[in-house]
Amino acid sequence: MSEKEDSGFLVALQSGDRQAFAKLVEDTSTQIYRTARQILGDEQDAEDVLQETYMKALKALPTFEGRSSISTWLHRIAVNEALMMIRKRKTPMVSVDDNMPFDSDEESSGMEIVDFCCLPEKELLTSESRQFMDQAIQRLPETLKTVFVLRDLEGLSIQETVDVMQITENNVKTRLLRARLRLRQELAGYYAEKVEKEKSK
Amino acid sequence: MSKHVHTEKCSAMLGDLSEYIDGSLHAEICAQIEEHMKTCDNCRVVVNTLRKTVELYEHCSDDVELPGEVKERLFAKLELKDFLIKADTSK
Numbered sequence: 001m002s003e004k005e006d007s008g009f010l011v012a013l014q015s016g017d018r019q020a021f022a023k024l025v026e027d028t029s030t031q032i033y034r035t036a037r038q039i040l041g042d043e044q045d046a047e048d049v050l051q052e053t054y055m056k057a058l059k060a061l062p063t064f065e066g067r068s069s070i071s072t073w074l075h076r077i078a079v080n081e082a083l084m085m086i087r088k089r090k091t092p093m094v095s096v097d098d099n100m101p102f103d104s105d106e107e108s109s110g111m112e113i114v115d116f117c118c119l120p121e122k123e124l125l126t127s128e129s130r131q132f133m134d135q136a137i138q139r140l141p142e143t144l145k146t147v148f149v150l151r152d153l154e155g156l157s158i159q160e161t162v163d164v165m166q167i168t169e170n171n172v173k174t175r176l177l178r179a180r181l182r183l184r185q186e187l188a189g190y191y192a193e194k195v196e197k198e199k200s201k
Numbered sequence: 202m203s204k205h206v207h208t209e210k211c212s213a214m215l216g217d218l219s220e221y222i223d224g225s226l227h228a229e230i231c232a233q234i235e236e237h238m239k240t241c242d243n244c245r246v247v248v249n250t251l252r253k254t255v256e257l258y259e260h261c262s263d264d265v266e267l268p269g270e271v272k273e274r275l276f277a278k279l280e281l282k283d284f285l286i287k288a289d290t291s292k
Contacts, residue, residue: 022276022284029275030267037265047271051278058279104215115246117253124253130261137258152255153262158225177219184247184254 013070014062021061025054028071031154032078038149039082041138049085053078068163075156076164079146086142102174107181112188114195123194136186140179147172148179210237211244222252 012020032053037046056077064073116124123129137145150156150164151172161172214234220226221234238245276285 018281019284021279022281025275025279025281026284026286029272033267033271034262034265038262043268043271047274050271051275054275054279102216104212107215111247113243113246115250117249124257125260130264133258133261148258152258155259173219177216180219180251180255181215183258184251187254187257188250 010064010066010070014064016062021058024070028074029054031071032074035075035149035154036078036082038137038153039079039142039146040085041134045082045085049078049081052081056081068160072156072160072163075150075154075160076166079150079164083142083146102177107178112185112192114188114192116188116191116195119191119194119198123198124191129190132190133183133187136183136190139186140182144175144179144182147175148183151176152180211241214244215247218248218251222248222255 009020009023013024029050033046033050036049036053037043040046040049053074057074060077064070068076137148140148147161147165150161151158156164158169158172158176161176162169165172214237217226217230217234221231226234234248238248273282273285276282
Protein backbone atom coordinates (compact mmCIF):
# COMPACT_ATOMS: atom_id res chain seq x y z
CA MET A 1 0.00 0.00 0.00
CA SER A 2 1.96 2.91 -1.21
CA GLU A 3 -0.36 5.85 -1.59
CA LYS A 4 0.09 8.56 0.94
CA GLU A 5 -3.21 9.21 2.53
CA ASP A 6 -2.72 12.68 3.82
CA SER A 7 -5.90 14.29 4.99
CA GLY A 8 -5.79 16.80 2.12
CA PHE A 9 -5.92 14.01 -0.46
CA LEU A 10 -8.78 12.33 1.36
CA VAL A 11 -10.73 15.58 1.64
CA ALA A 12 -10.19 16.20 -2.09
CA LEU A 13 -11.41 12.68 -2.89
CA GLN A 14 -14.46 13.01 -0.70
CA SER A 15 -15.40 16.39 -2.08
CA GLY A 16 -15.47 14.99 -5.62
CA ASP A 17 -12.13 16.32 -6.93
CA ARG A 18 -11.78 14.51 -10.29
CA GLN A 19 -8.01 14.90 -10.40
CA ALA A 20 -7.62 13.30 -6.96
CA PHE A 21 -9.88 10.43 -8.01
CA ALA A 22 -7.87 9.96 -11.22
CA LYS A 23 -4.71 9.77 -9.11
CA LEU A 24 -6.30 7.15 -6.87
CA VAL A 25 -7.29 5.08 -9.92
CA GLU A 26 -3.83 5.54 -11.44
CA ASP A 27 -2.10 4.42 -8.24
CA THR A 28 -4.29 1.44 -7.35
CA SER A 29 -5.86 0.03 -10.52
CA THR A 30 -3.04 -2.39 -11.37
CA GLN A 31 -3.31 -4.04 -7.94
CA ILE A 32 -7.09 -4.17 -8.08
CA TYR A 33 -7.06 -5.65 -11.59
CA ARG A 34 -4.43 -8.22 -10.58
CA THR A 35 -6.43 -9.26 -7.51
CA ALA A 36 -9.62 -9.70 -9.55
CA ARG A 37 -7.75 -11.49 -12.34
CA GLN A 38 -6.22 -13.96 -9.91
CA ILE A 39 -9.43 -14.66 -8.03
CA LEU A 40 -11.50 -15.02 -11.20
CA GLY A 41 -8.92 -16.51 -13.58
CA ASP A 42 -10.47 -14.58 -16.45
CA GLU A 43 -9.42 -11.27 -18.00
CA GLN A 44 -12.87 -10.09 -19.11
CA ASP A 45 -14.43 -10.81 -15.72
CA ALA A 46 -11.49 -9.06 -14.05
CA GLU A 47 -12.08 -5.97 -16.18
CA ASP A 48 -15.78 -5.96 -15.26
CA VAL A 49 -14.88 -6.19 -11.57
CA LEU A 50 -12.27 -3.46 -11.98
CA GLN A 51 -14.79 -1.05 -13.49
CA GLU A 52 -17.49 -1.93 -10.98
CA THR A 53 -15.07 -1.45 -8.07
CA TYR A 54 -14.27 2.14 -9.01
CA MET A 55 -17.88 2.94 -9.93
CA LYS A 56 -18.95 1.78 -6.46
CA ALA A 57 -16.01 3.54 -4.81
CA LEU A 58 -16.90 6.80 -6.53
CA LYS A 59 -20.42 6.61 -5.12
CA ALA A 60 -19.35 5.49 -1.66
CA LEU A 61 -16.35 7.80 -1.15
CA PRO A 62 -18.32 10.52 0.64
CA THR A 63 -19.25 7.99 3.33
CA PHE A 64 -15.77 6.39 3.57
CA GLU A 65 -14.87 6.55 7.26
CA GLY A 66 -11.15 5.87 7.01
CA ARG A 67 -11.14 2.91 9.37
CA SER A 68 -8.83 1.13 6.94
CA SER A 69 -6.62 2.53 4.17
CA ILE A 70 -8.33 3.45 0.91
CA SER A 71 -6.41 0.69 -0.83
CA THR A 72 -7.69 -1.92 1.65
CA TRP A 73 -11.20 -0.53 1.21
CA LEU A 74 -10.91 -0.80 -2.58
CA HIS A 75 -9.68 -4.38 -2.24
CA ARG A 76 -12.71 -5.17 -0.10
CA ILE A 77 -15.07 -3.83 -2.76
CA ALA A 78 -13.20 -5.72 -5.49
CA VAL A 79 -13.12 -9.02 -3.57
CA ASN A 80 -16.84 -8.77 -2.82
CA GLU A 81 -17.58 -8.07 -6.49
CA ALA A 82 -15.38 -10.96 -7.61
CA LEU A 83 -16.96 -13.40 -5.16
CA MET A 84 -20.42 -12.27 -6.20
CA MET A 85 -19.51 -12.91 -9.83
CA ILE A 86 -18.26 -16.41 -8.99
CA ARG A 87 -21.47 -17.18 -7.13
CA LYS A 88 -23.51 -16.04 -10.09
CA ARG A 89 -21.63 -18.03 -12.68
CA LYS A 90 -21.23 -21.42 -11.04
CA THR A 91 -21.63 -23.59 -7.99
CA PRO A 92 -19.17 -22.22 -5.47
CA MET A 93 -16.22 -24.44 -4.62
CA VAL A 94 -16.37 -23.72 -0.91
CA SER A 95 -15.43 -26.70 1.13
CA VAL A 96 -17.35 -27.01 4.35
CA ASP A 97 -14.19 -27.23 6.41
CA ASP A 98 -12.59 -23.95 5.37
CA ASN A 99 -13.31 -22.33 8.70
CA MET A 100 -12.67 -25.41 10.78
CA PRO A 101 -9.60 -25.50 13.00
CA PHE A 102 -6.51 -26.76 11.23
CA ASP A 103 -6.27 -30.55 11.40
CA SER A 104 -2.63 -31.45 10.87
CA ASP A 105 -3.30 -35.18 10.55
CA GLU A 106 -5.80 -34.62 7.78
CA GLU A 107 -3.64 -32.06 5.98
CA SER A 108 -0.49 -34.16 6.12
CA SER A 109 -1.98 -37.40 4.88
CA GLY A 110 -0.60 -38.29 1.47
CA MET A 111 1.76 -35.34 1.46
CA GLU A 112 4.17 -35.45 -1.49
CA ILE A 113 7.84 -35.30 -0.52
CA VAL A 114 9.60 -33.97 -3.59
CA ASP A 115 12.46 -31.57 -3.03
CA PHE A 116 11.84 -29.33 -6.02
CA CYS A 117 13.89 -26.52 -4.47
CA CYS A 118 16.92 -28.14 -6.12
CA LEU A 119 15.64 -27.45 -9.63
CA PRO A 120 17.24 -24.59 -11.54
CA GLU A 121 15.14 -21.38 -11.75
CA LYS A 122 14.68 -21.79 -15.49
CA GLU A 123 13.09 -25.21 -14.91
CA LEU A 124 10.86 -23.87 -12.15
CA LEU A 125 9.61 -20.91 -14.13
CA THR A 126 8.98 -22.13 -17.66
CA SER A 127 5.87 -20.74 -19.34
CA GLU A 128 4.30 -24.19 -18.94
CA SER A 129 4.97 -24.24 -15.20
CA ARG A 130 3.60 -20.71 -14.83
CA GLN A 131 0.46 -21.87 -16.55
CA PHE A 132 0.27 -24.82 -14.18
CA MET A 133 0.71 -22.49 -11.21
CA ASP A 134 -2.16 -20.30 -12.44
CA GLN A 135 -4.39 -23.32 -12.91
CA ALA A 136 -3.48 -24.60 -9.44
CA ILE A 137 -4.70 -21.32 -7.92
CA GLN A 138 -7.97 -21.66 -9.81
CA ARG A 139 -8.45 -25.15 -8.35
CA LEU A 140 -8.44 -23.76 -4.80
CA PRO A 141 -11.83 -23.11 -3.18
CA GLU A 142 -12.66 -19.37 -3.28
CA THR A 143 -12.24 -18.94 0.46
CA LEU A 144 -8.64 -20.18 0.35
CA LYS A 145 -7.83 -18.60 -2.99
CA THR A 146 -8.93 -15.12 -1.93
CA VAL A 147 -6.77 -15.12 1.19
CA PHE A 148 -3.78 -16.48 -0.74
CA VAL A 149 -4.17 -13.87 -3.50
CA LEU A 150 -4.43 -10.99 -1.04
CA ARG A 151 -1.63 -12.09 1.26
CA ASP A 152 0.94 -13.79 -0.97
CA LEU A 153 0.30 -12.34 -4.42
CA GLU A 154 -0.74 -8.81 -3.46
CA GLY A 155 1.45 -8.62 -0.37
CA LEU A 156 -1.25 -7.42 2.03
CA SER A 157 -0.44 -7.90 5.70
CA ILE A 158 -2.44 -10.35 7.82
CA GLN A 159 -4.32 -7.40 9.38
CA GLU A 160 -5.11 -5.89 5.97
CA THR A 161 -6.37 -9.28 4.79
CA VAL A 162 -8.54 -9.47 7.92
CA ASP A 163 -9.94 -6.01 7.06
CA VAL A 164 -10.67 -6.97 3.45
CA MET A 165 -12.21 -10.35 4.21
CA GLN A 166 -13.98 -9.32 7.43
CA ILE A 167 -13.07 -12.61 9.08
CA THR A 168 -10.99 -13.31 12.17
CA GLU A 169 -7.19 -13.29 12.18
CA ASN A 170 -7.21 -16.98 13.03
CA ASN A 171 -9.38 -17.75 10.03
CA VAL A 172 -7.06 -15.78 7.75
CA LYS A 173 -4.03 -17.66 9.07
CA THR A 174 -5.70 -21.06 8.80
CA ARG A 175 -6.95 -20.41 5.27
CA LEU A 176 -3.53 -19.12 4.23
CA LEU A 177 -1.79 -22.20 5.60
CA ARG A 178 -4.26 -24.52 3.87
CA ALA A 179 -3.92 -22.67 0.57
CA ARG A 180 -0.13 -22.73 0.74
CA LEU A 181 -0.01 -26.42 1.63
CA ARG A 182 -2.38 -27.33 -1.19
CA LEU A 183 -0.37 -25.35 -3.73
CA ARG A 184 2.85 -26.86 -2.42
CA GLN A 185 1.33 -30.30 -2.86
CA GLU A 186 0.26 -29.47 -6.43
CA LEU A 187 3.71 -28.16 -7.32
CA ALA A 188 5.42 -31.18 -5.73
CA GLY A 189 3.37 -33.46 -7.96
CA TYR A 190 4.02 -31.30 -11.00
CA TYR A 191 7.78 -31.00 -10.53
CA ALA A 192 8.32 -34.64 -9.48
CA GLU A 193 9.24 -35.80 -12.96
CA LYS A 194 11.65 -32.91 -13.50
CA VAL A 195 13.32 -33.64 -10.15
CA GLU A 196 13.81 -37.27 -11.17
CA LYS A 197 15.36 -36.18 -14.47
CA GLU A 198 17.61 -33.72 -12.69
CA LYS A 199 18.79 -36.44 -10.27
CA SER A 200 19.63 -38.85 -13.07
CA LYS A 201 21.89 -36.31 -14.84
CA MET B 202 8.79 -39.35 -4.99
CA SER B 203 7.73 -40.55 -1.57
CA LYS B 204 4.80 -39.95 0.73
CA HIS B 205 5.24 -38.32 4.08
CA VAL B 206 4.89 -40.75 6.95
CA HIS B 207 4.42 -38.33 9.78
CA THR B 208 4.91 -38.66 13.48
CA GLU B 209 3.27 -36.69 16.26
CA LYS B 210 6.09 -34.17 16.13
CA CYS B 211 5.60 -33.62 12.40
CA SER B 212 1.89 -33.07 12.95
CA ALA B 213 2.47 -30.62 15.75
CA MET B 214 4.76 -28.63 13.49
CA LEU B 215 2.49 -28.44 10.47
CA GLY B 216 0.02 -25.94 11.91
CA ASP B 217 2.82 -23.43 12.56
CA LEU B 218 4.58 -23.65 9.21
CA SER B 219 2.97 -20.64 7.55
CA GLU B 220 4.00 -18.33 10.35
CA TYR B 221 7.40 -20.01 10.51
CA ILE B 222 8.21 -19.23 6.87
CA ASP B 223 6.83 -15.70 7.31
CA GLY B 224 9.20 -15.17 10.23
CA SER B 225 6.31 -14.24 12.52
CA LEU B 226 6.46 -17.23 14.83
CA HIS B 227 7.62 -17.07 18.44
CA ALA B 228 11.38 -17.75 18.69
CA GLU B 229 10.89 -20.67 21.05
CA ILE B 230 8.61 -22.51 18.60
CA CYS B 231 10.98 -21.69 15.72
CA ALA B 232 13.79 -23.35 17.67
CA GLN B 233 11.65 -26.45 18.20
CA ILE B 234 10.88 -26.65 14.47
CA GLU B 235 14.53 -26.24 13.56
CA GLU B 236 15.54 -28.91 16.05
CA HIS B 237 12.95 -31.30 14.59
CA MET B 238 14.09 -30.62 11.03
CA LYS B 239 17.63 -31.68 11.90
CA THR B 240 16.42 -35.25 12.24
CA CYS B 241 13.38 -35.31 9.96
CA ASP B 242 14.27 -35.03 6.29
CA ASN B 243 10.64 -35.14 5.20
CA CYS B 244 9.68 -32.14 7.28
CA ARG B 245 12.75 -30.26 6.07
CA VAL B 246 11.64 -30.86 2.48
CA VAL B 247 8.08 -29.80 3.29
CA VAL B 248 9.27 -26.56 4.92
CA ASN B 249 11.70 -25.73 2.11
CA THR B 250 9.23 -26.49 -0.67
CA LEU B 251 6.48 -24.59 1.12
CA ARG B 252 8.76 -21.55 1.28
CA LYS B 253 9.73 -22.06 -2.37
CA THR B 254 6.06 -22.31 -3.38
CA VAL B 255 5.33 -18.91 -1.84
CA GLU B 256 8.46 -17.42 -3.42
CA LEU B 257 7.56 -18.72 -6.88
CA TYR B 258 4.05 -17.33 -6.66
CA GLU B 259 5.30 -13.98 -5.36
CA HIS B 260 7.74 -13.84 -8.26
CA CYS B 261 5.05 -14.59 -10.86
CA SER B 262 2.47 -12.20 -9.41
CA ASP B 263 4.53 -9.20 -10.54
CA ASP B 264 4.08 -10.31 -14.14
CA VAL B 265 0.37 -9.50 -14.24
CA GLU B 266 0.09 -5.98 -15.65
CA LEU B 267 -2.94 -3.83 -16.25
CA PRO B 268 -3.24 -3.86 -20.06
CA GLY B 269 -3.20 -0.38 -21.61
CA GLU B 270 -6.56 -0.80 -23.33
CA VAL B 271 -8.19 -2.01 -20.09
CA LYS B 272 -6.88 1.09 -18.36
CA GLU B 273 -8.18 3.30 -21.16
CA ARG B 274 -11.64 1.75 -20.96
CA LEU B 275 -11.61 2.16 -17.17
CA PHE B 276 -10.76 5.85 -17.40
CA ALA B 277 -13.41 6.30 -20.12
CA LYS B 278 -16.05 4.55 -17.99
CA LEU B 279 -15.19 6.81 -15.05
CA GLU B 280 -15.18 9.88 -17.30
CA LEU B 281 -11.56 10.52 -16.38
CA LYS B 282 -10.09 10.43 -19.88
CA ASP B 283 -8.58 13.91 -19.50
CA PHE B 284 -6.44 12.60 -16.64
CA LEU B 285 -5.22 9.42 -18.34
CA ILE B 286 -1.47 8.98 -18.16
CA LYS B 287 -0.63 6.64 -21.01
CA ALA B 288 1.99 3.97 -20.38
CA ASP B 289 4.86 3.49 -22.78
CA THR B 290 3.40 1.13 -25.39
CA SER B 291 6.55 0.93 -27.50
CA LYS B 292 7.53 -2.37 -25.87
